Amino acid sequence: MGSVSGTMGCNSSVAEQSSEKAIRAAILIQNWYRVTVARLEMRRRYSLSIFQSIEYADEQDQLQLSNFFTFMLDHCTHPDSVSPAFTSPSVAQEADEDLYLREFEKKVDVPDSYHGPRLSFPLTTKDVDALLHAFRNEQLLHAHYVLQLLCETRKVLKEMPNITHLSTSYSKDITICGDLHGNLDDLLLIFYKNGLPSEQNRYVFNGDFVDRGKNSMEILIILFAFLLIYPNDLHLNRGNHEDYVMNLRYGFTKEISRKYKDHWKEIMFLLRDIFSWLPLATIIDSKVLILHGGISDTTDLDFLNALKRNKLKTLMKPPKPVGNRQDQVKEIIPKTTPSKHIANQKNVAGKKRRTSSSGSTEPSGSDLTPDFDMKEWKQILDILWSDPRSQYGCTPNKCRGGGCYFGPDVTAKLFKRYNLKLLIRSHEFKPEGYEISHNGKVITIFSASNYYEEGSNRGAYIKLNPELNPRFVQYRVSECTCRQNLRERVGTIESSALMSLKEKIYAHKAELTSAFEQYDLKGTGSISVNDWATAMDSVLQLELPWRMLQPQLAEMNPDGKVDFMSCFQDLNIDRPIKEVQPALMETLCRYRKDLEIIFNIIDKDHSGLISLEEFSQTWKLFASHLGIEVDDESLDKLVLSIDYNKDGHIDFNEFLEAFRVVHRLDKKAKS
Known part of the structure; x- marks a missing residue:
């Protein structure tokens, strides 16, 4: 018995040791997994920060150049062929609208070869089903029906108040959707999961239907069609991208001109008017305020409800009494002021923005609608451009260049004044599709999934029940993300973000080099990490964690200092052009987007x-x-070198390609 007992004790000891090893191994694996996931999450977050910082910097550029774009539009694109019924909201010209449409129908026949939807007005659900089916199959709606639809939509919108009031007593839930930005697949997925709009299934779409994505026109057509069928059950708020100057930079105007080459001017000018007629906000059960951006400490809902919203076609600049045309040109196009150094370009890229007493930032310039009051403009600017922050007060929104940052106290003040319970807004990218702030009083909803890159974020919408308790529904449209593991998804997002950031760095090469050299007093070509980060921040002003990003952007010397010129070593212009000033090349790189806009304005026949x-x-x-x-x-020399075939014309796509920043394989990638 003793020997048996001893054997059993030995077996027990071995089992305990084996179990202890297994537990230790499990703990090690668990710790490794947690550390790995934490590092991947850190990489994902800083990648998204890069995307968002560059996006906001582009918005600042757009605000600073708005006067110039408006000048170009007014002097280069006013289409003689466009009827006043499309270009003017004047009551005296409303009678011309139906006449123009009848004339247009005679001139624009729908050919027998057209196999897309054929709409008849008033629209029915069968028409919308046909539109959905066609757009799923990448068909276009003929311009004949597009213009009919837009004219009918304008008639409906003109009858709507500035602030729409809804009640949950007529239905179980109301669905609120945020930014879609031309992502048709997200809209189709929302309808698949949540059902099509109807009297029993009501929706509020909270602005930014267009720009960035490739199907902005299809989204507008679908939403406008449902609006015509269910004007009391589907509601649209205006976003900051429902603005024709914004559309020039962020793709919607280009999309229209590409899809409707023969009639894009009529469509563009009619949409310009339609956007100005979109309601500014929605209130549910007198408790829930829904608007696109946010509020300021001077937001006055009663004032907003009473102003004439359609007078303001763009928010890119404040109104100002206008003198004669020559004065406008002098103000918008100042005399050339040679800069002492290219590093000064950032300071002269636009007039300084003015900061209002309430803290919101106002882009500078003059407006071509002098009858629009400054207070009216500012009230609309704040609700379409502002963002919530945890800090108290109302401060300038320096990242975007327009609107303000509003704190919990500003929210509480507005809620007390109007007896509100909840503010639902959009306007900001959120990785999970939504975010709750200000102690649960402010909700941000963002409905465009994969906004920056495949797998970068989820989209979401809100289901609001009669008790006004929000329920969030998340989703992500994806063709390949589901086949990637977490490391692969983060790697894709990080690579794309760093590529965008490196292009930004190269476009400011001269300025950055000058800033680096101020810290390199001995001319060694290297500076400390802190000095490198300070220089990057002062020139690019992107508010990024530069010290964390340094290993991804610049090499370290053995002495622990940054080789600052290594920022540019894996970057180059695609087609180097000899005998051209490097500073000019970098400047052209920086303003590629703006030059493309100007090119498209000048290219009246859209020949390219x-x-x-x-x-x-x-x-x-x-x-x-x-x-x-x-x-x-x-x-x-530059112009002649770009004309590769020497035919006396420039293909602007080739021009853009000539100044595209390419990323050469660096040593790390090769190894």
Whole structure:
């Protein structure tokens, strides 16, 4: 018995040791997994911060250049063929609208070869089903029906108040959706999960239907069609991207001109008017306020409800009494002011923005609608551009360049004044599709999934029940994300974000080099990490964690200092052009998007070509507005070198490609 007992004791001891090893191994694996996931999450978060910082910097550029774009539009694109019924909200011209439509129908026949939806008005659910089916199959709606739909939509919107009031007593839930930004798949997925709009299934879409994505027009057509069928059950609020100047930069105007080459001007000018007629906010059960951006400490809902919203076609600049046309040109296009150094360009890229007493930031410039009051403009600007923050008070929204940051106290003040319970807004990217702030009083809802990159974020919408308790529904449209593991998804997002950031860095190469050299007093080519981060922050002003990003952007020397020129070593212009000033090349890189907008404005026939003289004049005009010194000889050489086939015209796509920043494989990637 003793030997048996001893054997059993030995077996027991071995089992305990084995179990202890297994537990230790499990703990080690668990710790490794947690550390790995934490690192991946850190990489994901800083990648999303890069995307968002660059996006907001672009919005600031758009605000600063709005006067120039408006000037170009007014002098280069006013279409003689467009009826006043499309371009003017004047009551005296409303009678011309139906007449113009009848004339248009005679001129624009729908050919027998067209196999898309054929709409008849008033619309029915069968028409919308046909539209949904066609758009799923990437078909276009004929311009004949698009213009009919837009004219009918404008009639309905003009009858709506500035602030729409809804009640949950007529239905179980109301669904609130945020930014869609041209992502048709997200809208179709929402309808699949939540059902189509109807009298029993009501929706509020909270602005930013267009820009960035490739199907903004299809989204508008679907939403407008449902609005015509269910005007009391589907509601649309205006977003900051329902603005024709914003559309020039962020893609919607280009989308319209590409899809409707023969009639894009009529469509664009009609949409310009329609956007101005979109309601500004929605209130549910007198307790829940829904608007696109946010509020300021001067937001007055009664005032907003009484103003004439359609007078303001763009928010990109404040109104100002206008003198004669020559005065406008002088103000918008100042005389060339040679900059002492290209590093000064950031300071002269636009007039300084004015800060109002309430803390909101106002872009500078003059407006071409002098009858619009400054207070009216500011009230609308604040509700479409502002963002909530945890800090108390109302401060300038420096990241976006317009609106304000509003704190919990500002929210509480507005709620007390109007006896509100909840503010639902959109306007900001959120990784999970939504975010709750200000002690549960403010909800941000963002409905465009994969906004920056495949797998970058979920989309979401809100189901609001009669008790006004929000329920969040998340989703993500995906074709390949589900086949990627977490590391692969984060790697894709990080790689795309760093590529965008490196392009931004290269476009400011001269400024950054000058800033680095101020810390490199001995001319060693290296500076401390802190000095490198300070220089990056002062020039790019992106509010990014530069010290954390340094290993991804610049190499370290053995002495622990940053080799600052290594920021640019894996970057290059796609097609180096000899005998052209490096500073000019970098400047052109920086303003590629803006030059593309200007090119499309000048290219009236949308042929994709402009003459060498037109391009030279355009660049000189643009440089004059920015206060950038232009070397005529260098510019002439540049223009001639871009004309590869020597036909006397420039294909702007080739021009953009010529100044595209390419990423060469660095040593780490090769190894």
